[in-house]
Amino acid sequence: MSRxxxxxxxxxxxxxxxxxxxxxxxxxxxxxxxxxxxxAESAKKPPLVWLxxxxxxxxxxxxxxxxxxxxxxxxxxxxxIRYHEAIMAAQGELADKTLExxxxxxxxxxxxxxxxxxxxxxxxxxxxxxxxxxxxxxxAAGAAAVLAVGSxxxxxxxxxxxxxxxxxxxxxxxxxxxxxxxxxxCPVNPNWLLATVVQVLLTGAVPKLDKDLRPVAIYGQCLxxxxxxxxxxxxxxxxxxxxxxxxxxxxxxxxxxxxxxNVFSNCPQVRWNSxxxxxxxxxxxxIGCTEPGWPDRFMPFYDRLPDVKLGSVxxxxxxxxxxxxxxxxxxxxxxxxxxASFGRFGKGKEASxxxxxxxxxx
Amino acid sequence: MSQFITVDxxxxxxxxxxxxxxxxxxxxxxxxxxxxxxxxxxLILRSRKAEDAWLVTQRSCGVCPIPHGMASSRSIEDAxxxxxxxxxxxxxxxxxxxxxxxxxxxxxxxxxxxxxxxVTAVAQYKGNDSRLNEIKSLIAAGDTAPFTPRYxxxxxxxxxxxxxAVAQYVEALQVYRRANEALALLGGKFPHAMSMVPGGxxxxxxxxxxxxxxxxxxxAQDFIDNKHIPLVLAVAPYYxxxxxxxxxxxxxxxxxxxxxxxxxxxxxxLPRGAIxxxxxxxxxxxxxxxxxxxxxxxWYKGAEAKQPLHGETEPEYKSFGEHAKDGEKYSWLKAxxxxxxxxxxxxxxxxxxxxxAGLLNLAQKLNIGPSVLARIAARALEAKVVADAMLGWVxxxxxxxxxxxxYNPHSGEGHGFAEAPRGALSHHIVIEGGRIKNYQQVVPTTxxxxxxxxxxxxxxxxxxxxxTPVKDPTQPVEICRVVRSFDPCIACAVHVVDxxxxxxxxxxxxx
Numbered sequence: 001m002s003r004x005x006x007x008x009x010x011x012x013x014x015x016x017x018x019x020x021x022x023x024x025x026x027x028x029x030x031x032x033x034x035x036x037x038x039x040a041e042s043a044k045k046p047p048l049v050w051l052x053x054x055x056x057x058x059x060x061x062x063x064x065x066x067x068x069x070x071x072x073x074x075x076x077x078x079x080x081i082r083y084h085e086a087i088m089a090a091q092g093e094l095a096d097k098t099l100e101x102x103x104x105x106x107x108x109x110x111x112x113x114x115x116x117x118x119x120x121x122x123x124x125x126x127x128x129x130x131x132x133x134x135x136x137x138x139x140a141a142g143a144a145a146v147l148a149v150g151s152x153x154x155x156x157x158x159x160x161x162x163x164x165x166x167x168x169x170x171x172x173x174x175x176x177x178x179x180x181x182x183x184x185x186c187p188v189n190p191n192w193l194l195a196t197v198v199q200v201l202l203t204g205a206v207p208k209l210d211k212d213l214r215p216v217a218i219y220g221q222c223l224x225x226x227x228x229x230x231x232x233x234x235x236x237x238x239x240x241x242x243x244x245x246x247x248x249x250x251x252x253x254x255x256x257x258x259x260x261x262n263v264f265s266n267c268p269q270v271r272w273n274s275x276x277x278x279x280x281x282x283x284x285x286x287i288g289c290t291e292p293g294w295p296d297r298f299m300p301f302y303d304r305l306p307d308v309k310l311g312s313v314x315x316x317x318x319x320x321x322x323x324x325x326x327x328x329x330x331x332x333x334x335x336x337x338x339x340a341s342f343g344r345f346g347k348g349k350e351a352s353x354x355x356x357x358x359x360x361x362x
Numbered sequence: 363m364s365q366f367i368t369v370d371x372x373x374x375x376x377x378x379x380x381x382x383x384x385x386x387x388x389x390x391x392x393x394x395x396x397x398x399x400x401x402x403x404x405l406i407l408r409s410r411k412a413e414d415a416w417l418v419t420q421r422s423c424g425v426c427p428i429p430h431g432m433a434s435s436r437s438i439e440d441a442x443x444x445x446x447x448x449x450x451x452x453x454x455x456x457x458x459x460x461x462x463x464x465x466x467x468x469x470x471x472x473x474x475x476x477x478x479x480x481v482t483a484v485a486q487y488k489g490n491d492s493r494l495n496e497i498k499s500l501i502a503a504g505d506t507a508p509f510t511p512r513y514x515x516x517x518x519x520x521x522x523x524x525x526x527a528v529a530q531y532v533e534a535l536q537v538y539r540r541a542n543e544a545l546a547l548l549g550g551k552f553p554h555a556m557s558m559v560p561g562g563x564x565x566x567x568x569x570x571x572x573x574x575x576x577x578x579x580x581x582a583q584d585f586i587d588n589k590h591i592p593l594v595l596a597v598a599p600y601y602x603x604x605x606x607x608x609x610x611x612x613x614x615x616x617x618x619x620x621x622x623x624x625x626x627x628x629x630x631x632l633p634r635g636a637i638x639x640x641x642x643x644x645x646x647x648x649x650x651x652x653x654x655x656x657x658x659x660x661w662y663k664g665a666e667a668k669q670p671l672h673g674e675t676e677p678e679y680k681s682f683g684e685h686a687k688d689g690e691k692y693s694w695l696k697a698x699x700x701x702x703x704x705x706x707x708x709x710x711x712x713x714x715x716x717x718x719a720g721l722l723n724l725a726q727k728l729n730i731g732p733s734v735l736a737r738i739a740a741r742a743l744e745a746k747v748v749a750d751a752m753l754g755w756v757x758x759x760x761x762x763x764x765x766x767x768x769y770n771p772h773s774g775e776g777h778g779f780a781e782a783p784r785g786a787l788s789h790h791i792v793i794e795g796g797r798i799k800n801y802q803q804v805v806p807t808t809x810x811x812x813x814x815x816x817x818x819x820x821x822x823x824x825x826x827x828x829x830t831p832v833k834d835p836t837q838p839v840e841i842c843r844v845v846r847s848f849d850p851c852i853a854c855a856v857h858v859v860d861x862x863x864x865x866x867x868x869x870x871x872x873x
Binding site for chain 2: 087095096247
């Protein structure tokens with residue numbers, strides 16, 4: 001394969017970036033030029049600090065899967081990634097020093113991305129000889145915005161599942177909800193992360209969040225309502241058990257455990273891995289990884305949700321997620337300030353002040 | 363007069379690792395590796411439905427979730443004595459194959475290369491490649507995070523080789539992404555795939571998927587054959603001393619992976635076996651019954667080594683103060699031993715157990731033994747072995763063939779084996795009435811990166827560090843090169859403890 005095939009021209013990537021962002025936010029194609037203009041005019045790459053806590057590194061890997069723009073483009077041209085253990089050249093004291101300096105010199109300007117749960121017992125999570133929870137508090141204090149990526153940092157995820165043996169906590173419980181944008185998912189979808197970063201740059205404000213601190217533009221719609229297999233659900237056509245003929249006919253997976261009716265995300269539209277696939281396309285029901293209380297609230301994974309009325313036009317589960325309102329394109333672009341500075345960063349007017357509903361008890 | 367050097371965090375690996383070495387006369391005299399994060403999943407799994415475990419255990423590691431899912435599903439299939447359909451076996455082999463491609467490329471280019479490749483050489487680039495010119499202008503502008511700051515020592519490659527390597531760093535990230543797209547066609551998404559349920563796979567094969575897979579595999583083969591392997595061979599002559607550095611313990615273990623239709627562990631593409639005492643021509647059978655895990659120097663109570671499924675664990679964190687050697691216990695990792703011996707796992711172990719002619723010839727030609735260089739070369743050559751086999755597996759797929767073996771959950775005990783890209787992996791399950799009574803994982807980085815055992819014998823990574831020359835103690839790049847050659851993955855190596863309920867933890871053994 002020729003090198004040219006790999007090296008997409010920057011300009012093209014750039015327009016793809018705008019398209020990908022618009023899609024993830026549910027914006028119309030018409031907004032692409034506006035998004036492009038804002039990005040082109042932001043002269044300096046915003047600094048970003050990415051802290052890996054009690055994580056599996058899956059969210060970092062997911063970030064590397066970004067396709068519009070590519071991770072390479074983001075790292076080189078869109079963001080100044082000052083600290084990220086998995087990709088940075090520095091190590092040891094040099095790495096610690098880089099982190100400390102960024103926190104100091106870029107105070108009020110940097111994005112803080114947090115991946116993984118935060119262990120709170122002494123010795124249960126350390127790097128650079130310091131407790132992870134102390135790094136978090138130090139880095140969050142000067143951050144313009146804190147993006148809790150993945151279900152672990154947003155709500156506790158798998159390590160926070162009962163009995164939460166490590167006594168882990170999600171980010172918002174430790175630093176308060178003020179600066180936190182939760183981007184749950186196991187892992188986070190790279191499009192969600194980049195779209196949110198761009199949206200913050202566009203508006204200079206936290207996007208509209210639901211009561212669980214998730215951007216409504218991404219997590220505002222019930223997955224089940226947008227599922228390509230929704231018609232089968234409405235017609236009462238189900239996969240009853242794995243390995244049967246119905247499975248090959250793309251019937252609804254609710255009876256083999258799909259949690260889609262209780263889940264809020266734009267997975268059916270944005271999908272995964274460059275939009276090539278997603279869980280239900282592979283014949284596997286949704287396991288609810290974007291939701292507070294996951295996984296406990298959604299296990300056993302292969303058991304039918306008790307509260308989904310099969311064959312009804314709408315699932316009763318719509319009410320369970322309790323999402324606050326829906327996003328409006330006009331609202332987002334109406335507030336757009338070209339080259340928005342971080343100095344003006346603050347909660348958007350529409351932002352909800354609710355505390356996250358998920359608690360992971362030590 | 364000796365000096366202690368600590369690298370914490372040792373970056374560009376998966377997870378959090380602290381490495382401390384004692385240096386005397388410019389050489390490492392002793393070494394201690396510490397996993398500094400405690401997390402884990404086995405306690406969480408207890409009493410949950412067995413078929414849910416594979417979705418949870420994939421979250422052991424986001425870099426290599428597939429083998430964790432695979433080992434988990436296989437442990438249940440072993441417990442229930444299920445026979446996979448041939449289609450299910452092939453789909454799983456392909457999913458795991460793409461996992462090998464993505465992980466091996468990520469390791470060489472994005473985790474390891476920056477120790478050998480000088481990114482700033484691109485400042486001298488004069489061609490038309492748009493990406494390289496972007497990097498060139500960033501260097502000119504002094505805007506080079508995250509590639510700087512760095513240890514600025516011992517870059518030996520000529521300018522052209524550095525530039526080519528940087529170009530490939532960028533390309534490899536695209537191949538990584540593309541391999542994951544292919545994996546997602548079969549698995550739903552990556553990281554953390556969705557289709558490899560106990561009993562088979564859920565994905566429906568279509569002509570479109572199959573033809574796309576062929577394209578993806580050929581793309582990966584092209585990169586591995588024409589970029590990855592040639593680059594490793596081009597870099598090797600400049601770092602030939604690393605063919606003698608980082609030798610390790612000389613014992614190798616592979617459970618093996620990629621079964622053929624016979625499902626015989628010895629006939630897998632990467633077969634099962636063990637090698638002892640550096641006698642690399644002598645491969646013997648490997649038996650899980652000979653595995654025990656030590657906790658004498660790990661932050662768990664007790665000192666006795668325990669066999670899988672029969673052990674017990676109780677956490678006991680105690681800061682060791684300034685130096686790891688001062689602490690009786692200094693890591694969250696346990697120390698697995700085979701027949702009482704530390705074992706190196708990973709691509710080098712697998713390719714030696716396979717007696718791979720390509721690797722053995724290369725080692726002879728370069729006159730190198732088990733070492734940093736051998737591990738890096740084995741990984742590249744293994745990527746080719748796997749990618750080449752994948753093209754065959756695709757052609758064996760049957761569009762209408764069954765992919766699932768039905769079963770009724772009941773009780774049983776099972777072992778599930780897999781080879782993660784970074785080494786031998788086994789999951790062990792006890793099921794009672796369809797629910798998990800006991801679950802444990804013995805993972806690659808506890809094998810490679812665990813601390814000393816009850817007899818004071820160093821883990822393979824610690825052993826490999828001994829003798830490593832360190833030119834500049836303030837920039838100990840040599841230490842990082844040795845450690846990274848093992849492709850350590852700490853997240854899956856650190857597991858759950860329960861301080862509040864030690865009696866519960868005692869009843870349930872955790873890794």
